[in-house]
Amino acid sequence: MAKALIIYHSKTGHTKKMAEAIAAGLSSTKVSVTMIPVEKADVNEFATADAVILGSPCYYGTMSADMKALLDASVKFHGKLAGKIGGAFSSSGMLGGGNETAVLSLIEALLIHGMIVQGNAKIGHYGPVSIGEPDDHVLMECTTYGKRLGELITKLSSK
Numbered sequence: 672m673a674k675a676l677i678i679y680h681s682k683t684g685h686t687k688k689m690a691e692a693i694a695a696g697l698s699s700t701k702v703s704v705t706m707i708p709v710e711k712a713d714v715n716e717f718a719t720a721d722a723v724i725l726g727s728p729c730y731y732g733t734m735s736a737d738m739k740a741l742l743d744a745s746v747k748f749h750g751k752l753a754g755k756i757g758g759a760f761s762s763s764g765m766l767g768g769g770n771e772t773a774v775l776s777l778i779e780a781l782l783i784h785g786m787i788v789q790g791n792a793k794i795g796h797y798g799p800v801s802i803g804e805p806d807d808h809v810l811m812e813c814t815t816y817g818k819r820l821g822e823l824i825t826k827l828s829s830k
Contacts, residue, residue, distance in 0.1 A: 679726035696817020722756035729763035729773035753785030770800035
């Protein structure tokens with residue numbers, strides 16, 4: 672069974688709620704999901720997953736320092752994660768709070784690892800974002816995002 676790893680940072684619980692909805696979407700495709708808060712994450716788990724999905728609140732237009740530290744530690748896998756699936760999501764406190772730049776900073780790190788990142792032409796192009804607590808629409812986007820990632824993971828891991 673394909674394995675997805677969701678690592679998130681969440682002080683208010685908003686990013687965690689998004690992670691849970693993404694996990695539900697992934698699980699609907701029969702992908703095994705492990706959710707870990709960044710403070711308990713072990714960078715070695717990157718190597719054992721078929722997909723790594725990262726979620727962070729937006730701090731000063733980018734990911735949190737905790738998430739950055741985890742990605743800095745992932746340098747030991749440079750070149751070894753190529754071909755795995757990557758994804759990102761973010762929450763912020765206000766409209767214009769930097770969600771897209773935070774998601775893009777996470778995606779940049781995944782791309783540098785050679786990971787495959789799937790965009791979306793219809794909703795959250797780069798990955799789901801929430802302003803404050805995720806509402807029903809955001810949670811639906813997260814679930815849809817998880818399902819789409821799960822379908823891609825299944826398709827690529829079966830080859």
